[in-house]
Every structure is written in C-alpha cells, then in structure tokens.
Amino acid sequence: MKCIIIDDEPLAREGLQNVMLKFPNVEIRGSFHNSRQALQMIEQEEIDLVFLDIEMPQENGLVFAKKIPDKTLIIFVTAYPQYALEGFELEAMDYLVKPVSEERFAKAIAKAQSQLELLNPQKQLFDLSTQQYIMVKADRKLQRIYYNDILYIEALKDYSVLHTNNANKIITALNLKTLHAKLPDDIFIRVSKSYIVQKNAVDSFTNSAIIIVENEIPLGKSYRTDFFKFFSS
Known part of the structure; x- marks a missing residue:
C-alpha cells in the first residue's frame, strides 16, 4: 500500500x-x-x-x-x-x-x-493463501464475512446477496462476477449465472438443482460439468 x-x-x-x-x-x-x-x-x-x-x-x-x-x-x-x-x-x-x-x-x-x-479486486494487499474471510461493504460499513459462514451468494442486478448460516442476508454493491473473482475456488463454485455456493454447504443435488439448508438453488446447464466433476471426485 x-x-x-x-x-x-x-x-x-x-x-x-x-x-x-x-x-x-x-x-x-x-x-x-x-x-x-x-x-x-x-x-x-x-x-x-x-x-x-x-x-x-x-x-x-x-x-x-x-x-x-x-x-x-x-x-x-x-x-x-x-x-x-x-x-x-x-x-x-x-x-x-x-x-x-x-x-x-x-x-x-x-x-x-x-x-x-x-x-481494486485484482490488487492483492495481503497473502490471500492464508485469508479465511472476505471484506465487503454493506450497510455503509465494511464487514468481515468468514468463508465458512457463507452458504451461498445470489445475484441481485448489480448487487449480490450473501446468505449466511445464521440466516442473515448481507447485501453488497459488488456484482456476482467481481465477487466470484475474489473468492477461493477450492471453497466456492459458481453454479449458474445468478448463484455461487460454498461447496461444503451443499446438502444434496439433482441434475437441475442444489439443496442447501432447505433452499433450492438452480444448477445451470453450462455449469453442471464442473459441479458434477467436483462432487464425483
């Protein structure tokens, strides 16, 4: 800096x-x-x-x-x-x-x-390999959200909604593409144009949907191959 x-x-x-x-x-x-x-x-x-x-x-x-x-x-x-x-x-x-x-x-x-x-999402200011959280701006303040607390993330036009394991919804002015670039691939996976899920939070899934704590999340056709590849391994 x-x-x-x-x-x-x-x-x-x-x-x-x-x-x-x-x-x-x-x-x-x-x-x-x-x-x-x-x-x-x-x-x-x-x-x-x-x-x-x-x-x-x-x-x-x-x-x-x-x-x-x-x-x-x-x-x-x-x-x-x-x-x-x-x-x-x-x-x-x-x-x-x-x-x-x-x-x-x-x-x-x-x-x-x-x-x-x-x-500056592309500008790494500290060692991301040891980071276990993401900082997002919501409610006019910066909030630290730990990866393990995020169940899934939903697109809301130019915003994103982080659904957490304590049933909170955190709305941030980052679009899903930007947010996805900031998250580690070994923990999160994009499953449609409108959703990112935490891999360990997935309870079950079908060919077209993912279940996380009774929430049904659509699984997009173009994202199925990577999703199934991960869970089959």
Missing part, C-alpha cells in the same frame, strides 16, 4: 514515519511539509493512501482533500477534533486526533487496506 504524509510539522512527520515502519504492508513514498509538492507526486504516481494534516499555513488540509483523486484514500491526522464532521463529509477513510496510539493507527491502516481491496 503506497502512502504519503503531508504535515507542516517535522516532528509529526517523523513520528508518523516511525509508526508506519512497523507495518510491512505500508510503503512510504514521500513525506511533505506542503500540499503543492505532494500533489505533484499524486499526479505522477499511483498513491493508495494520504495521511493529511488539516491546519497548515499554505493550504488547509480540508481544501486540499478536494483535489485528491477519488481512488486515493485519505486519513486525516490532526490535533483539531472539531473538523471531524467536515473530514468525513469529504469521505475520508478515518480521522485520527493527535497524539495517536499505535493501536488506533493499526485500526485505521486495516480499514484502508480493506477498502482498497474492495476498490
């Missing part, structure tokens, strides 16, 4: 850099005392995340935030809590008030990391 720091106080920049060195997934690409130099880097290089102060002499951080591309996430780091509402109205990823504890900083990093994974 490529990051830059913008803060007019040298000690504040140094402190942030020292904390960020403890996170191997964070790469510091630059540290700036003014927004003008930082903007040049953002325009020349793909920056994932900006740590941005607010009260700066040349340009207020809230004003500068409006110049940052939408694909670049922002975490405000400031000594002024009164700007928090304005910060979140600018869709900042987080708002940290100095002095920031390492634990609080870690939570902000994790939140940004998860959001970047949603925005």
